[in-house]
Amino acid sequence: MFTPEIYTARRAALRKKLKSGVILLPGNLDSPINYPANVYDFRQDSNFLYYFGLAQPGFVGVIDVDRDTDCLYADEWTMDDLIWMGPQPTVRERAALAGVGSAGSLQELAATLNSAIKKGRKVHYLPPYRSATKLQLSAWLGIAAERLKDHVSRDLIRAVISMREIKGPEEIAQLEEAALTGYKMHTTAMTMCREGIGERNIAVELERIAGQAGGRLSFRSIVSQHGETLHNLSYDGRLQAGRLLLIDAGAETAMGYASDHTRTIPVSGKFTQKQQEIYDIVLAANAKAQELARPGVTYQSIHLAAMRVIAEGLRALGLMKGDPAEAVKAGAAALFMPHGLGHQMGLDVHDLEELGEKYVGYDDATTRSTLFGLGALRMGKALKAGHVVTDEPGIYFIPALIEKWERERIHTAYIDFAKLHDYFDFGGIRLEDDILITQNGNRLLSRHRAPITVADVEKAMAK
Structure with missing residues (x-):
């Protein structure tokens, strides 16, 4: 990862490019090859990498334009996970690496998005390219998976491209x-x-x-x-x-x-x-x-x-x-x-x-x-x-x-x-x-x- 300051500055710059709303940037999940515990080599979503830097599966980033805040969401490791994987940083400790001071569970993420939608706030998201991400977005946003493409944020697309295409x-x-x-x-x-x-x-x-x-x-x-x-x-x-x-x-x-x-x-x-x-x-x-x-x-x-x-x-x-x-x-x-x-x-x-x-x-x-x-x-x-x-x-x-x-x-x-x-x-x-x-x-x-x-x-x- 780069320093936390780099990711903090990128997110701040992205907020300035959008007028209002909530930016939803889901990271990727593990993809099974032939059964759940046997997975392909993990590759994080590049937009999530650019703004949050974490290369672990199961994380979702939210950038709140109106409130000028960031939060990372993921479920904590269970004891069964730790037995097989060994000690792991907490979600909050991972978030700190990206300069994010707020963290929550995926259940809390669902509640946050539901509240934003009920208040009529715009939820900006990018075109999903993985089936698992499409299913997540469909559940969180109440949009049928086949209709997600109709609601992607063109403003967010243009903002992300304008930042990522110019290399620091x-x-x-x-x-x-x-x-x-x-x-x-x-x-x-x-x-x-x-x-x-x-x-x-x-x-x-x-x-x-x-x-x-x-x-x-x-x-x-x-x-x-x-x-x-x-x-x-x-x-x-x-x-x-x-x-x-x-x-x-x-x-x-x-x-x-x-x-x-x-x-x-x-x-x-x-x-x-x-x-x-x-x-x-x-x-x-x-x-x-x-x-x-x-x-x-x-x-x-x-x-x-x-x-x-x-x-x-x-x-x-x-x-x-x-x-x-x-x-x-x-x-x-x-x-x-x-x-x-x-x-x-x-x-x-x-x-x-x-x-x-x-x-x-x-x-x-x-x-x-x-x-x-x-x-x-x-x-x-x-x-x-x-x-x-x-x-x-x-x-x-x-x-x-x-x-x-x-x-x-x-x-x-x-x-x-x-x-x-x-x-x-x-x-x-x-x-x-x-x-x-x-x-x-x-x-x-x-x-x-x-x-x-x-x-x-x-x-x-x-x-």
């Missing part, structure tokens, strides 16, 4: 710690990559490194020779000479802050000419995004600039044709990169997206496109100092998508489909870094950058 110094230090672990994960994978080893062996080692650093994976790693499948979570393959291995993986610190990096490496240790040609285009797009990222510039415009680099590079190879700018505008280049350039990152690897991408990645000035590829961009609005975003361009040769477009004669003015057939077994390449937007530009969120140029990747693999 203490958060940046955590993100840098996560990035360092990510660096160790990717450089280790490069030394492990060789013909015959299983994809699963590398995936397991990545998880071990994240856990040894005191945290966990920030998401389930992608370790695949089928990089053309954007979120390939199958680890059944054995590495084959001549193939490319795409590794998209990140770490989460003990306090919940994430990293997210992607590298694509040649199983043989050396890129073929064909692989290097495509790789260098993706690398140039990655560099273009870093060059342009600064406060006041929309990430949507940076996405389009990176796509322009990709279209120009593929035209030089004869895979695309016509004007690259027009090809991007028409959406033709999205055949090769059907996803967005990046997303926000922080306490979650896709930070704040549970609150709604239209609030997190867009605003009144920047609306989401309906164009294929560009419409998948999660973060499009203007950048601000303190934003942390991923920069992850890619080029993918997806046979089913290519065949569909060819069959339906989509964008034939910009794409040479005949030449693409030679790339059906190519796979895909993605290169991803995490960047912090500063007052004058941006910087990478790591003291060490995992090898990314062709020469540096081949050198790392030679070890």
Whole structure:
């Protein structure tokens, strides 16, 4: 946890952003795997973490805007709990760690909320994403679970996003710690990559490194020779000479802050000419995004600039044709990169997206496109100092998508489909870094950058 003063200041700032009412922030509960006592590894709700910092299940935070008070609610441990778990701090002792002087039971919470509702006070809550939380909210607020989404507080959503998306110094230090672990994960994978080893062996080692650093994976790693499948979570393959291995993986610190990096490496240790040609285009797009990222510039415009680099590079190879700018505008280049350039990152690897991408990645000035590829961009609005975003361009040769477009004669003015057939077994390449937007530009969120140029990747693999 951070110091109690940090959480106290965050809650005070949140109260000032709302005019009145009661803010209800439930933490997560344990989730059973196959029977009640056998549970998944616990992960606290990130909004609860941000304002209260406690990483234990069963806690609920209430911030009273009108009365300028905070309270934490949870049930005390029973003797049976203590027999199995050993001595535990009381609810009040836990609350003190977050700078909260008032504590109560869940029964008292229900009474508090019931009183507020009877008095006509607004109870602000965020969109719930877990079934157990939905059932709790339904019982406390008297709203059917399927109707909860109709009553979420848009004011609270906007207030939380405005605070959480701008990272403080203490958060940046955590993100840098996560990035360092990510660096160790990717450089280790490069030394492990060789013909015959299983994809699963590398995936397991990545998880071990994240856990040894005191945290966990920030998401389930992608370790695949089928990089053309954007979120390939199958680890059944054995590495084959001549193939490319795409590794998209990140770490989460003990306090919940994430990293997210992607590298694509040649199983043989050396890129073929064909692989290097495509790789260098993706690398140039990655560099273009870093060059342009600064406060006041929309990430949507940076996405389009990176796509322009990709279209120009593929035209030089004869895979695309016509004007690259027009090809991007028409959406033709999205055949090769059907996803967005990046997303926000922080306490979650896709930070704040549970609150709604239209609030997190867009605003009144920047609306989401309906164009294929560009419409998948999660973060499009203007950048601000303190934003942390991923920069992850890619080029993918997806046979089913290519065949569909060819069959339906989509964008034939910009794409040479005949030449693409030679790339059906190519796979895909993605290169991803995490960047912090500063007052004058941006910087990478790591003291060490995992090898990314062709020469540096081949050198790392030679070890």
